[in-house]
Amino acid sequence: MELTINGQRVSAEANETVLKCALRHDIHIPHLCTHPSLPPFGACRMCMVEIEGMRGYPTACTTPAAEGMVVRTETEALRELRRNILGLMMLEHPSACLLCDRREQCEEFRPSSEKVGRTTGCHTCNNKEVCDVRKLSEDLGFCQLPVPPLYHFRPLERSDPFIDRDLNLCILCGRCVRVCKHQHDTSIIDFVGRSSISRIGEAFGRTLLEADCRFCGSCVDVCPTGSLADRYAKWFGKPDSWAETTCMFCEEGCALHVGLEDGKAVAVRAVDEDKPLCVLGRFATAPFMNGTERLRAPQIRVGDVLREVSWEEALTRASEKLSACKGGAFAVVCDTSLTLEDRYVLKKFTTDVMASPNFIISVPDGNGRAKASLPDGVTAVLTTGDFLTETQRDALDVLVVQDCYPSAILEKADIVFPAALFTETEGTVLDCRNTARPLHRLTTPPGQARTDGEIITALAAALNTSGFPGNDRATLAEAAGIPEATLYSKRESVPAAASNPAKRSAWFRGHNLALLVGGLKSLPADGEPVAAEEEASLPTFVPTDKRIPFQVLSKQEISPNNHEIIFYAPAVAKKAKAGQFVIIMADATSERVPYTLCDWDANEGTITLIVQEKGQSSRKLALMRTGDTAAHIVGPLGTPLEIDNYGTVVLLGGCYGIGAHIANAKALKAAGNHVILIVEARSHYLHYYQEELASVADEFIASTIDGSNGVKGHSIDVLLRRLKTGAKVDRVIAVGCPFMMKTVAAETAEMNMPVLAALNPIMLDGTGMCGACRVTIDGKTKFACVDGPFFDAHLIDWEELKDRRNAYSEAEIGSLLRTEPVEHAHHAHGHGCGCGKS
Amino acid sequence: MAIVKSDVSFIENVVAKYPTTKGGIVAILQEIQEREGYLSPDALDETARLTGISVNEIYGVATFYSFYKFNPPGRHVIQVCLGTACHVRGGSKILKELERLLKIKVGEVTPDGKFELNRIACLGCCALEPVVAIDGKFYPRVTARKLPAILAEYQD
Numbered sequence: 006m007e008l009t010i011n012g013q014r015v016s017a018e019a020n021e022t023v024l025k026c027a028l029r030h031d032i033h034i035p036h037l038c039t040h041p042s043l044p045p046f047g048a049c050r051m052c053m054v055e056i057e058g059m060r061g062y063p064t065a066c067t068t069p070a071a072e073g074m075v076v077r078t079e080t081e082a083l084r085e086l087r088r089n090i091l092g093l094m095m096l097e098h099p100s101a102c103l104l105c106d107r108r109e110q111c112e113e114f115r116p117s118s119e120k121v122g123r124t125t126g127c128h129t130c131n132n133k134e135v136c137d138v139r140k141l142s143e144d145l146g147f148c149q150l151p152v153p154p155l156y157h158f159r160p161l162e163r164s165d166p167f168i169d170r171d172l173n174l175c176i177l178c179g180r181c182v183r184v185c186k187h188q189h190d191t192s193i194i195d196f197v198g199r200s201s202i203s204r205i206g207e208a209f210g211r212t213l214l215e216a217d218c219r220f221c222g223s224c225v226d227v228c229p230t231g232s233l234a235d236r237y238a239k240w241f242g243k244p245d246s247w248a249e250t251t252c253m254f255c256e257e258g259c260a261l262h263v264g265l266e267d268g269k270a271v272a273v274r275a276v277d278e279d280k281p282l283c284v285l286g287r288f289a290t291a292p293f294m295n296g297t298e299r300l301r302a303p304q305i306r307v308g309d310v311l312r313e314v315s316w317e318e319a320l321t322r323a324s325e326k327l328s329a330c331k332g333g334a335f336a337v338v339c340d341t342s343l344t345l346e347d348r349y350v351l352k353k354f355t356t357d358v359m360a361s362p363n364f365i366i367s368v369p370d371g372n373g374r375a376k377a378s379l380p381d382g383v384t385a386v387l388t389t390g391d392f393l394t395e396t397q398r399d400a401l402d403v404l405v406v407q408d409c410y411p412s413a414i415l416e417k418a419d420i421v422f423p424a425a426l427f428t429e430t431e432g433t434v435l436d437c438r439n440t441a442r443p444l445h446r447l448t449t450p451p452g453q454a455r456t457d458g459e460i461i462t463a464l465a466a467a468l469n470t471s472g473f474p475g476n477d478r479a480t481l482a483e484a485a486g487i488p489e490a491t492l493y494s495k496r497e498s499v500p501a502a503a504s505n506p507a508k509r510s511a512w513f514r515g516h517n518l519a520l521l522v523g524g525l526k527s528l529p530a531d532g533e534p535v536a537a538e539e540e541a542s543l544p545t546f547v548p549t550d551k552r553i554p555f556q557v558l559s560k561q562e563i564s565p566n567n568h569e570i571i572f573y574a575p576a577v578a579k580k581a582k583a584g585q586f587v588i589i590m591a592d593a594t595s596e597r598v599p600y601t602l603c604d605w606d607a608n609e610g611t612i613t614l615i616v617q618e619k620g621q622s623s624r625k626l627a628l629m630r631t632g633d634t635a636a637h638i639v640g641p642l643g644t645p646l647e648i649d650n651y652g653t654v655v656l657l658g659g660c661y662g663i664g665a666h667i668a669n670a671k672a673l674k675a676a677g678n679h680v681i682l683i684v685e686a687r688s689h690y691l692h693y694y695q696e697e698l699a700s701v702a703d704e705f706i707a708s709t710i711d712g713s714n715g716v717k718g719h720s721i722d723v724l725l726r727r728l729k730t731g732a733k734v735d736r737v738i739a740v741g742c743p744f745m746m747k748t749v750a751a752e753t754a755e756m757n758m759p760v761l762a763a764l765n766p767i768m769l770d771g772t773g774m775c776g777a778c779r780v781t782i783d784g785k786t787k788f789a790c791v792d793g794p795f796f797d798a799h800l801i802d803w804e805e806l807k808d809r810r811n812a813y814s815e816a817e818i819g820s821l822l823r824t825e826p827v828e829h830a831h832h833a834h835g836h837g838c839g840c841g842k843s
Numbered sequence: 844m845a846i847v848k849s850d851v852s853f854i855e856n857v858v859a860k861y862p863t864t865k866g867g868i869v870a871i872l873q874e875i876q877e878r879e880g881y882l883s884p885d886a887l888d889e890t891a892r893l894t895g896i897s898v899n900e901i902y903g904v905a906t907f908y909s910f911y912k913f914n915p916p917g918r919h920v921i922q923v924c925l926g927t928a929c930h931v932r933g934g935s936k937i938l939k940e941l942e943r944l945l946k947i948k949v950g951e952v953t954p955d956g957k958f959e960l961n962r963i964a965c966l967g968c969c970a971l972e973p974v975v976a977i978d979g980k981f982y983p984r985v986t987a988r989k990l991p992a993i994l995a996e997y998q999d
């Protein structure tokens with residue numbers, strides 16, 4: 006069958022749609038709701054084309070290709086139509102970043118997205134690096150919304166294991182609903198409600214867990230937006246590369262597509278798009294491999310404790326101990342989660358080096374946990390995991406452990422070798438159908454960990470054994486008769502555990518996986534006692550007259566992701582001056598983070614702060630509830646804003662800086678200045694405090710990037726327009742994100758006008774001692790905590806500031822790496838969260 | 844108010860009457876609601892079990908129609924008319940005021956189960972605008988100030 010697309014003659018296969026046919030011939034037609042692994046749906050209308058002889062604009066994804074068809078995919082009319090459709094779709098999506106004139110500079114200044122709670126634009130979106138919507142918007146030259154957008158303020162859904170949902174980003178393409186139905190033949194999620202309140206979700210506002218979700222992650226994988234996300238992987242962005250290997254968690258032998266970054270596994274997907282993985286393969290692999298508890302260094306027992314030593318020392322100690330107990334007194338205990346090669350080496354070691362018949366493969370007991378039975382007379386054991394009971398352990402004279410995570414068995418171990426595994430090893434495994442599957446070394450083992458085979462070979466050498474097989478895989482494979490392995494990339498059926506998480510294996514090398522990967526705690530598994538779900542009982546706050554210092558008196562999310570918190574901090578309130586800040590520790594172990602004082606009341610002893618959820622520490626604050634108490638608040642810190650009668654002062658504010666200007670405006674106005682306050686936000690729903698601001702300034706102007714409130718553009722654009730008309734401005738003070746302040750500095754560089762910017766880099770003590778807050782001003786080092794926060798914006802070394810801010814970005818992602826539900830995430834129950842619970 | 848524990852045999856009979864298609868589901872749900880007054884989680888879970896269709900899908904179908912209710916109805920049903928005539932005479936203000944007085948949103952039931960607040964497109968007595976009906980009793984020419992007294996008529 007032949008047809009013409011954009012003048013090009015192409016051949017179509019039987020039952021092919023116009024879209025499929027075009028894509029196969031590298032002719033791009035924009036599409037959103039279509040996904041290669043799903044049947045066509047026709048919801049987004051993005052793939053509309055012109056077909057001669059057909060009325061209107063049929064959707065290419067649902068129209069079957071037919072002989073002689075003449076199709077046009079790229080006419081100006083179509084582009085216009087698609088732009089309009091995207092415009093409508095973006096009305097209920099945080100779309101301002103798509104419309105922003107400065108998005109390229111922004112991208113350059115902060116390439117990775119910020120780790121917010123609620124995403125209010127691309128630069129804070131976990132999907133940014135792989136976003137279909139963004140790409141489409143660029144291709145179409147999308148630059149305007151037809152009417153102001155709507156933000157539904159849907160609650161963040163973070164109370165399920167592994168999956169975060171922010172349905173404020175959902176474009177209702179239905180990919181997730183369809184993939185769930187398609188792969189599991191049932192619907193855990195579906196469209197709920199109709200028209201503008203339509204959303205995806207479970208019956209009666211149940212959580213995924215309550216709705217019997219399988220946690221296969223397919224919905225997350227197909228979602229074109231940042232709406233559905235893998236809580237662990239989300240802030241890593243797009244992996245540098247992808248590679249394939251076999252899953253080792255059970256004997257299904259599923260093929261894994263592993264996303265890699267800096268030698269680490271950061272994301273996992275099924276190789277066979279049609280057959281989802283179970284929760285272990287999909288969600289547990291990366292956190293398990295990257296666990297901070299992993300054994301990293303060899304250790305030997307010194308008295309009661311294990312001490313980290315070099316490999317050499319550990320191997321020497323092991324060989325000394327083991328050479329004394331060759332023969333029947335020695336046993337090797339392992340389980341089937343080793344590669345065939347490693348098992349062969351271990352067996353060889355048992356028989357040839359240790360001259361013992363006791364090569365024991367432990368077998369799962371009724372609970373699925375592998376246990377070994379030791380023959381009489383065994384007094385020395387080398388084990389690859391926690392397979393021995395306490396009694397068995399106590400009866401031993403020598404215990405050598407090579408393992409990946411600490412366990413009870415280490416209490417008795419004489420020598421511990423850190424083992425590399427799974428994505429860190431090369432080799433072959435046998436699946437439950439007795440087919441050989443390949444393992445590939447894709448990631449770097451933690452610390453000094455080595456593979457089981459490498460450890461045993463080194464140990465054999467330390468025992469002066471000659472002729473022991475080396476670690477060459479090919480030679481080993483031949484000696485051990487290991488068959489050629491093939492990846493299970495086209496599965497015959499969905500693995501049982503992918504349809505029922507309770508069927509997953511609960512143990513790995515004798516470790517209870519639920520204790521190592523937090524998210525698994527809430528999921529039942531065969532034979533594993535379900536951890537009694539601690540009902541997060543939230544005590545209700547009863548206001549009393551007695552206030553405790555650092556107590557939260559009120560807390561509300563005044564605009565998406567911006568939380569206004571009023572603390573009781575009388576000592577701070579008494580001394581506070583405009584422009585100063587405090588350093589807060591949310592709890593005893595959290596970071597110390599500076600926050601600008603927006604307002605305070607010396608009589609009441611209260612201070613008001615605007616906290617944006619942007620990482621681990623601010624999340625702790627954002628999740629505080631009225632009545633909670635912060636561990637500590639120090640302040641007021643920093644040099645207050647210099648107040649004088651300058652004439653006309655323009656205050657530019659963005660993000661948290663909007664709130665911060667309340668105090669500045671009040672003080673400047675009181676000193677006789679004409680205060681013009683210009684605040685910017687991406688969209689109208691992100692503005693807050695408008696009435697208060699209008700009342701403290703002589704002139705108040707709001708601007709939005711998408712033009713949905715006040716003037717379109719950034720606050721600096723408003724100022725520049727004013728200056729063009731000849732207005733006289735004596736001083737400018739910018740408070741906002743570094744990108745906003747840097748832009749202000751750049752745009753006013755040539756003007757002879759004092760411009761101040763408030764810097765708040767990473768701080769520790771806040772008293773000028775640690776140097777963490779160093780900034781370079783006019784080539785000289787200053788400490789933002791005591792010399793600042795206000796500096797001459799034109800003299801600030803912005804590039805250095807940017808690097809300093811990004812210095813910890815990886816550690817910050819690390820501290821957010823969790824798979825279990827975010828505590829209190831759903832605390833809004835019964836207060837309009839709409840989930841139906843109380 | 845006690846939640847009606849769904850009558851399983853009743854649901855079995857209803858499910859048996861209709862095909863397990865989307866259309867069939869609509870009819871099944873309608874019968875359940877007629878009998879129980881609303882669609883409870885129990886009733887939908889049971890329907891899901893019997894039809895083999897996921898409860899999430901059934902809920903999705905049900906929420907598509909504004910006709911279905913998911914909370915036990917209030918003892919007294921308030922209907923605020925927002926037809927054209929009532930609307931121009933301040934029907935929506937009346938609705939807002941009722942929301943404020945009862946501390947619930949339109950479509951909801953007060954926590955004590957006493958009142959249910961609904962809007963309706965036209966009650967058919969436009970001359971009496973703005974109209975509010977409670978349990979079928981019509982209150983003509985309602986003003987915000989009259990509302991507390993009207994509500995006070997319902998004591999149980």
Ligand code: SF4
Pocket residue numbers: 098099102103124125126127128130131132133134136137138139174229230231232
């Ligand atoms: S999903 Fe995220 S990256 Fe994509 S357009 Fe929306 S906000 Fe931007």
Ligand code: SF4
Pocket residue numbers: 174175176177178179180181182205224227228229230232233
């Ligand atoms: S959550 Fe994602 S996949 Fe699902 S409908 Fe929304 S945008 Fe589409």
Ligand code: FES
Pocket residue numbers: 035036037038039046047048049050051052053064065066067
């Ligand atoms: S891709 Fe065809 S309608 Fe969405």
Ligand code: FES
Pocket residue numbers: 767768769770771772773774775776777778779788789790791
């Ligand atoms: S925060 Fe330590 S010197 Fe400024």
